[in-house]
Amino acid sequence: MTNDVLILEDFMPYRLNRLADAISREFARIYRDRYGLTRPEWRTLAALGQHGTMTATEIGAHSAMHKTKVSRAVAALEKRRWLVRKADANDRRVERLSLTKAGQRVYGELIPVAAAFEAGMLDKLGARQREAVLKGLAALEKAVLRA
């Protein structure tokens, strides 16, 4: 028994997208206003802050970004002197990327901001709801991402 109308606001892909978009936009406004960062730049900063030294490909894999986005974000951060490139001794195609002191400082400043943002979001939920969100997210990720 196939229906003849789709309730858009009940359609999972739409719901997820709308939600993610609203939340991302809201958070993006913060790092854009404070540091003039774009989303790819923020993600690059976050990836490097978390992992220390990475190649561009690794950044892309770890932050779900197309390689051209990574390339541009890296160039922009380099221009601001928030990251540096070092040649890799073993493989000269690769560049080992890492944050400068300045980059680490910005990253360090953004950590509590990000944490507070997320906490503020979760604080609007009850304990059971929060549990459902985390469980549901994990389940979907397992089912959808690379599954």
Add this chain to the structure above:
Amino acid sequence: MTNDVLILEDFMPYRLNRLADAISREFARIYRDRYGLTRPEWRTLAALGQHGTMTATEIGAHSAMHKTKVSRAVAALEKRRWLVRKADANDRRVERLSLTKAGQRVYGELIPVAAAFEAGMLDKLGARQREAVLKGLAALEKAVLRA
């Protein structure tokens, strides 16, 4: 006790975004390949299919799109003769938009495809997980979306 590292893959905005992006892309490939529709066009089609006749502003509100996206999507669908504009008698700024027969046919064909896509996604989850997803999504929407 504020931490000094952010685990990006645990950060809710990032997780939601990655998930929504992956799912949306996958579904978008379907209507793009079959009908050459862009996402704004698909959403416009879905909104009109669901509600019958709407103004551009209403479409935007109902499908979470910027008005320029709606404007362009409407123009594209009109060009394909999948929707028509009718002047509003009371307010000449407004145009009452609705699908043509051809548009309705396409919409009708996409319904089961969308339903199957969503079902395929949920079928990968167990009953408890599915429940968690729905509950978590609803909770987040209520907390985040101006609700």
Add this chain to the structure above:
DNA sequence: ACATATTTGTTTCATTTGTAACCATTGAAA
């Protein structure tokens, strides 16, 4: 060793997007 394929990353080009300016119409205020 040599040719070929693959990987890493950048760049070019066309498309998509959002901001802001804009036009036309309607509503509110004086």
Add this chain to the structure above:
DNA sequence: TTTCAATGGTTACAAATGAAACAAATATGT
């Protein structure tokens, strides 16, 4: 009425994006 603000929608322009072509280096197969 006459002005001014608000609304519905389009368009112009600049920025962001992705696909594909590219250069450089490395890996693989013979």
